[in-house]
Amino acid sequence: MSRTAKFSSIMTALALAAIGITGCTATPSAAPEKSETSPATTPVAEASPTQAAEPVADASPTPEPTEPDPCPRMSEFYSSTGGLYWERRGTLRDLGAREFAQGEVTFDADGNPVTYTVASGDVEAVIAERLCAYPNLGSMNHVRMIQPGQVLWLTPDPSIPWLSSFAVDDAPEGFQQLPYEQAFEAAGDAVDAGDVDAVREIWNDTLKGMFVNQETIDAVQQVVDSGDLDALRQLFS
Template identity: 65%
Template structure:
């Protein structure tokens, strides 16, 4: 089964998708895992200064590994998206540094991406100076911000999210020992899927900061 991390498309984009394709819906303020909703994909745009389609992050592994499909483009700074874009050698955006006054949906519009960048980067709200990583490495696992994918009804999301944020802060300061402690003592017992646990444990034990950043930051 293919899962898409997606959110409501921007105004003016007509969207359709096969019934077999699913999207991770926008988070809801409840104590249960985020529900799954129908997927969507953008139609072609004709304006050269607009997006030909909205790039999506897709998983074919029940949400453990992700890859970006569709091209990101930087359409240029605009109101509510004044931050700095970091590009790779081919000019494709790979990271975005949030500026004061930026709004997630407008950042995504600027980059031709679905507006789920905060969720991808394990935060509820973006803030100035926050570096948003735009394209996951499909060889490195990723864990959800709001709750484990197999979280049961009644799962306590707040302690989980606080632990994710603490692990992310430790990654950002290069404190691998703290990341390991948070995973082993707090987060790991919240997961039930052994495949997920084993994949995350391997990354945590290795201690590579880039891989840990994708997991938690």
């Protein structure tokens, strides 16, 4: 073989080898483009018009049932005219004996408390609580401090005048406080003893001259002259 033919054969073989190498090389494929779609969301089911909504539980606690107040309104000893004629406003009720209010209660035909007999150890404010009354039972019964065995009258007659055992309305200058209190207490003791004559004497000789209001003097004089012990008790005892 000539040198030229031999060189041509070598070149042809090299060309074929180059083609084979190129055909065996893998061409990398293009990476898929990243989707720009929004993140997936959970679809919300729409309520059917005929589908009832589920009830929502109330988280607030259920209030405990409360018992009615046995004394919705406290009764009170009240003067509608400013001094001479007093009455009870509101209804008394006996809620039963308790510590510091163990005394006996009497009632009228309608079941309303009329009197209370003070027991040993009783406290006026607790007695008033038992009877649904403001604690002025002592003052309306002309005493500073209640005593065991004392009978407290609970409801005054509004047609009978009521006097204070401590002072005189419109007291004049130089009013004798202590003699007035002593005479008033003596009149109350006479009423409790049923001694009407003694009551009249104390009023006419001592107490009457200490008052200056003629309306008060006339009203008290009428009761004293009547000799009615229940009316006299409201005045002095």
